[in-house]
Amino acid sequence: MDISSSDTGQKHGPESGKTKFQLLLISGLKKEIEAARSLYPEKIAAEIGKEGFSCQQCGKCCRRTFGDNRVLVIPREIEKIREHTGLPKLELAGPLIPDIFESGSEMDEVESAAGDGGHEGEEAGEPAEREKCEGISGDKDGNSLQLLELLKEDIDSEGNIHAFGWMLRRKRNGDCVFLEQGTDRCRTYSVRPMLCRTYPFYMEDLKLYTCECEGLGYPISREESLKLAEDLLSRYLAELEDMLSVYESFENFEKGDNGPELARKNAEKGAFTFIVHDSSGVSKIPWKIQEYR
Numbered sequence: 001m002d003i004s005s006s007d008t009g010q011k012h013g014p015e016s017g018k019t020k021f022q023l024l025l026i027s028g029l030k031k032e033i034e035a036a037r038s039l040y041p042e043k044i045a046a047e048i049g050k051e052g053f054s055c056q057q058c059g060k061c062c063r064r065t066f067g068d069n070r071v072l073v074i075p076r077e078i079e080k081i082r083e084h085t086g087l088p089k090l091e092l093a094g095p096l097i098p099d100i101f102e103s104g105s106e107m108d109e110v111e112s113a114a115g116d117g118g119h120e121g122e123e124a125g126e127p128a129e130r131e132k133c134e135g136i137s138g139d140k141d142g143n144s145l146q147l148l149e150l151l152k153e154d155i156d157s158e159g160n161i162h163a164f165g166w167m168l169r170r171k172r173n174g175d176c177v178f179l180e181q182g183t184d185r186c187r188t189y190s191v192r193p194m195l196c197r198t199y200p201f202y203m204e205d206l207k208l209y210t211c212e213c214e215g216l217g218y219p220i221s222r223e224e225s226l227k228l229a230e231d232l233l234s235r236y237l238a239e240l241e242d243m244l245s246v247y248e249s250f251e252n253f254e255k256g257d258n259g260p261e262l263a264r265k266n267a268e269k270g271a272f273t274f275i276v277h278d279s280s281g282v283s284k285i286p287w288k289i290q291e292y293r
Contacts, residue, residue, distance in 0.1 A: 081223060163276045
């Protein structure tokens, strides 16, 4: 989402405070939501059936080693996991940022979440020991400076970085924070996010797509494919409606030539300040940078 990029067109009226580009985005989202509500899960289920899928419980989708494993979560999903685990919000989710970091980043230790089951409802076993969580690394490769360059259009005049959404936290090695150490089991399986429930499938522009996955091509029953299709449509609509809410409530922030420099100085002091926009409002949070060790 790049609604904070340079203004395109003129603002339309004192009440909206929106640029022409932002109004077009809102209009487009409303049309897509209306069209998505008319989709038939049976049709999507038929496509899933042709593709075939059976989870192999390999855990690769949870591990950074096998690609971008960021899990985008909306506020109600964060709250559901928070209630289940008892973890504070910022110990299970952080600002949505580009996936540019290699393993080696360190954040404050967080308590591993006690779980109630792994894949296919199996017990996840005893909670693992406290594990390091990935943050933003200030290592010799300059990851923090790379982040500033990628997000320079999202830095305001005070040096705050604006992010548009949340993602599950990851361990120091890049794996999902809820992936049990030494196994391929999820500690929050019963309340896992919609993205995880429907992986490797996703909807975009009213069409069904797949990600790379070891489980593709295996037989799937009609009942399972229909349930997956229904979950996919629920996820698709929830994500679209959440995005629309963000667009409608978003207020343009003031930029300035000094903003990136202030953000860089903050990084040198060991922390960024993120302002996260989501459907529930705006959150201003400090995010520590730990030196590479």
